[in-house]
Amino acid sequence: MKKDSQFSSVGRPRAFDPDTALEKAMQVFWRQGYEGTSLSDLTEAMGINRPSLYAAFGNKEELFLKVLDRYGSGPVAYVMCALDEPTARQVVEKLLRESAALMGDPEHPRGCMAVQGILCGGQGTGYVLEHARSRRVAMQRKIQERFERAQAEGDLSAAVGAADLARHVVMIINGLSIQASNGASAEELKAAAEFALRSVPGLD
């Protein structure tokens, strides 16, 4: 019985901060994708050596899943936050504007990590690919449920399908991601979000 993931006061203390190391790993995966990132890339960026990485994070797959968690609760936390907006219109506004802002932010790599780093993949990447895909689907479902609530509360027309609208919004966000990786500037992304916002039907 090992007491893993529990920091122990005995033994040699680790010479790195797991949280900042995870942040560095996220940057690399974000920029290069899962398959495009080698362990050498990771250890160099994280400032640690291989055995330390495996001891702290398991292996490359598990590290990426941890990075995905961090990504969801960090840079794209605005998604869940946007669902708390009072009306469907404000939810969509916040989703699109924050997405454009994030993907145009020069501080991060371009585009969405869950799109950038995961779409493609050979046979060895089945598990990671499936995991990230289910995350994207889950996000879309959350948005759909929010729209269903909005219809029940009366601030969204019942004429449009909540599933259709949610899918449309997610498509716009993913479109923004690809525009960003195509080299679109922050201003262009902002303009694209506003343009799409003007065209979404059913939002009072």
Place this chain on the structure above:
Amino acid sequence: MKKDSQFSSVGRPRAFDPDTALEKAMQVFWRQGYEGTSLSDLTEAMGINRPSLYAAFGNKEELFLKVLDRYGSGPVAYVMCALDEPTARQVVEKLLRESAALMGDPEHPRGCMAVQGILCGGQGTGYVLEHARSRRVAMQRKIQERFERAQAEGDLSAAVGAADLARHVVMIINGLSIQASNGASAEELKAAAEFALRSVPGLD
């Protein structure tokens, strides 16, 4: 001075058809992406061995570029074809409907190859990545120029920016691609295209 790419009547005849081999290669790259596809995957799918592949197509990079050409003049030829429609509205309709049809077609891998197989990439894939990106940008520009013509011809409101509209349409198409790789059915993709079509502004 070698006379390459010219079929010579002398010497042992090749035992495979380069065109069908290229088709097989496209299927694999489409499904697995550039980095996710190994030479063993390619030779197995194409039914040829390594030296034959190199003699006929150069190397992995050149093969992928040839596949990209084939992709543009084959499965996605409808894009250039759609630009010949008489009005901007019909152009957009054809673009979105054909995109949804292609990406939902169970005969091909899901999604768009230029998105699926190229977005992510490490340092070694710079040239291929840049090439495919410039293709996506060029396609968007073609669509923009078509809209500018439509504005000059009067079937598209001058109130909307041609660049904005073109970018929006491309974003929808790319969004469809990601929906497809998320597992959306052909019917869902069709519905998504119709929904987006209803919401595009400026189309009479």
Place this chain on the structure above:
DNA sequence: TGTGTTTTGTATCGGTCGGTATGAAATGAA
């Protein structure tokens, strides 16, 4: 039947991949 030419199959190249064995170094406890 040779002879030159091109493709074929096999076997292999150096390099890099993800993942580890091993022992030294650094701590708290005894």
Place this chain on the structure above:
DNA sequence: TTCATTTCATACCGACCGATACAAAACACA
């Protein structure tokens, strides 16, 4: 000081990567 425990750094593992060397095989031509 000594020991148990944990992390550190080095060096290495087999497997696979993209790419080739080499010679046998299959053709046209003489």
